[in-house]
Amino acid sequence: MSQFNIAVIPGDGIGTEVIPEGIKALEAAASKHGVELNFTHFDWSCETYHRTGRMMPADGLEQLKQFDSIFLGAVGFPGVPDHISLWGLLLPIRRAFNQYVNLRPVRLFEGLQSPLANKQPGDIDFYVVRENVEGEYSNIGGIQYEGTEDEVVSQQSIFTRKGTDRILKYAFDLAQSRDKKHLSSATKSNGLFHSMPYWDNRVEAMAEHYPDVRVDQFHIDIFTANLVRMPEFYDVIVGSNLFGDILSDLGPACTGTIAIAPSANINPEKDFPSMFEPVHGSAPDIAGQNIANPIGTVWAAAMMMQHLGRQDMHDTIMAAIETVIREQMALTRDMGGTASTQELGQAISDIISA
Ligand code: NAI
Ligand code: MG
Numbered sequence: 444m445s446q447f448n449i450a451v452i453p454g455d456g457i458g459t460e461v462i463p464e465g466i467k468a469l470e471a472a473a474s475k476h477g478v479e480l481n482f483t484h485f486d487w488s489c490e491t492y493h494r495t496g497r498m499m500p501a502d503g504l505e506q507l508k509q510f511d512s513i514f515l516g517a518v519g520f521p522g523v524p525d526h527i528s529l530w531g532l533l534l535p536i537r538r539a540f541n542q543y544v545n546l547r548p549v550r551l552f553e554g555l556q557s558p559l560a561n562k563q564p565g566d567i568d569f570y571v572v573r574e575n576v577e578g579e580y581s582n583i584g585g586i587q588y589e590g591t592e593d594e595v596v597s598q599q600s601i602f603t604r605k606g607t608d609r610i611l612k613y614a615f616d617l618a619q620s621r622d623k624k625h626l627s628s629a630t631k632s633n634g635l636f637h638s639m640p641y642w643d644n645r646v647e648a649m650a651e652h653y654p655d656v657r658v659d660q661f662h663i664d665i666f667t668a669n670l671v672r673m674p675e676f677y678d679v680i681v682g683s684n685l686f687g688d689i690l691s692d693l694g695p696a697c698t699g700t701i702a703i704a705p706s707a708n709i710n711p712e713k714d715f716p717s718m719f720e721p722v723h724g725s726a727p728d729i730a731g732q733n734i735a736n737p738i739g740t741v742w743a744a745a746m747m748m749q750h751l752g753r754q755d756m757h758d759t760i761m762a763a764i765e766t767v768i769r770e771q772m773a774l775t776r777d778m779g780g781t782a783s784t785q786e787l788g789q790a791i792s793d794i795i796s797a
Contacts, residue, residue: 446479450510450716454532455488456725457735458516464737464788465514465744468763471795472748472756475690483510489520489528498531504539507716512747515720516740521727530582540715542708544605544613545575545687546746547722549694549704554768555778556625559697569677572614573687575708576645577606578638580684602683604645611649613711614681618656620709621678626653628660629690630681641685667693691722700777700797702736703764704721705743709750719747733783736775738764741791763794 449469453462465483465746485506487499498518500506507513519528536542543741551567583599591683618626628646632639643660650658661669663686669676670690674697682690695704704722721739729735745760765772773790774780782790 445477446481448481448483448509448565449509449747450485450507451482451511452485452487452532452563452587453516454515454518455520455528455771456517456727456730457723458488458518458725460515460730460733460735460784461721461737461788462514464784464791467788467792468741468760468795469744469748469756471792472759474556474797475542476753476755478753482514483513483593487532489523492523492528492531498528499535501711503532504535507536507540510716512716514744514747517721517723517725519725519773520690520730521561531552534580536718537708540708540718541576541710541712542715542717543574543576543609543674543759544612544707544709545571545573546707546709547571547687547691547694547704548742548746549571549691549698552703552768554771555699555703557697557699559674560664560672562697566675567694569694570617570675571677571691572617572679572681573691574606574610574682574684575687576684577601577603578684578777586607600635600638602641608649611645611681614679615656617648617654618655618679622633623657623678624655625657625678626629626659627648627677627680628658629663629664629666629680629686630660631663631686633662643651646681663689666690670694671697695722700736702775702777703738703742703745704738707743707746707750717747717750719743719750734776735784736777737784737788737791738768741788743770746775759795760791763791766794767791 453459492498505531518533519525551564553564553790568695579600581601584597585732608611632643691751695701706722708718745757749757773786
C-alpha cells in the first residue's frame with residue numbers, strides 16, 4: 444500500500460476553512476484507491492507571528508523537509524504587513540525547496556458562466572507556467588535617505604541563465620506533451636532594457652530544441668488584453684515571477700471565479716517536497732463566514748496526488764469537481780449558489796466516495 448506524509452499549513456483567514464475540505468477530498472480518494480495519507484498539522488500563520496514574532500519557527504524548513512508534500516491554505520492577514528508574512532513563510536518555502544515551477548491550470552468548466560461573452564466549456568483550457576524563485580520577486584535593493592525628500596528606493600530583479608532556462612524547459616516540455624503544442628511567452632522587452640530581452644533570447648534558444656512547438660510572445664500589457672479578448676488562443680503560457688503571477692489571476696477570473704484555481708509549487712527534480720495551494724489568498728473580507736469556495740484547494744490536492752504519482756486519485760478528485768459544477772450541486776456564492784464551504788466540500792467528497 445502506498446503511503447504519503449503530508450505537511451498541512453492552513454495559514455490565515457479562509458485558509459483554515461478551505462484546507463479541511465481539501466483533506467476530506469483527499470481522504471475519500473485515498474480510501475477509494477487504497478492509499479494511506481498521514482497528515483501533520485502546523486499552525487504557522489499571522490497569529491503565530493503575533494505570539495512569537497515569527498511566521499514559522501527557526502527550524503521550520505528543517506521540519507518540513509522530511510515530508511512528501513506540503514499542503515498550504517493561504518498566508519497573510521491584516522495586522523501583519525504582507526511583505527513580512529509572505530517573506531516569513533510562503534516565499535522561504537518556495538526558495539529553500541527549489542520549487543522553481545509554479546504551475547497553474549486554467550479551465551472553463553461545464554456549468555460555470557464565464558464573465559466573457561459566448562465562451563463555452565473547452566474554449567478556455569491553458570496552463571500558466573510561472574517562474575517561482577527569482578525574477579522580479581527579490582529582496583535585493585534598499586532605501587536611502589529615508590524620510591527625507593531625497594529618499595531613494597531600488598528594487599533589483601534577478602534573472603539567472605540557470606533559472607531562466609529551467610523554467611523555459613519545463614514549459615516547453617509541457618507544451619510538447621499537449622495537443623496544441625503551443626507556447627506563449629510573456630515579455631516586456633520594449634520597456635525593461637536588460638531582463639526581458641535576455642528572457643526573449645533564452646526563449647528563442649530553447650525553442651530550437653522543440654521544433655514541434657509553435658512559439659509566440661506578447662508584451663505583458665497586450666497579453667492581459669488578449670487573455671480577455673481571445674483566451675481560446677492560449678495553450679501553455681510561460682512568464683517570469685511577476686508576469687506569471689498577474690496572468691494566473693487573470694486567467695481563472697476569465698473562467699468565472701479565481702476561487703477554483705489551484706497552484707502547484709513544484710521542485711521537478713523531487714529533491715525537496717513540493718507545495719500545493721489555491722491561487723487565492725486569505726480573503727479577509729469573507730473570512731469566518733464559511734462561504735469560501737474550497738474548489739481551488741481541492742483541485743490543488745488533486746495536483747498534489749498527481750505529482751506524487753497517483754494519477755488515479757487525481758482523476759477521481761477532478762471528476763468529482765467537474766460533477767458538482769456541472770450538476771450545480773452545492774455551489775458557493777462566488778459561483779452563483781448559496782452553499783457553505785462545508786456543504787460544497789462534503790458534496791465533493793460524497794461523490795468521490797460513491
Ligand atoms: P484574495 O485572493 O485573498 O481575495 C481576493 C478576492 O477574492 C476577495 O474579494 C475574496 O473574498 C475573493 N476570494 C478569494 N478566495 C475566495 C474563495 N475561496 N471563495 C470565495 N471568494 C474568494 O486576495 P487579496 O485580498 O489580495 O489578499 C488577501 C491576503 O492574502 C493578503 O494578505 C495577501 O498578501 C494574501 N495572499 C496570499 C496568497 C498566498 O498565500 N499564496 C496569495 C494571494 C494573496
Ligand atoms: Mg498572486
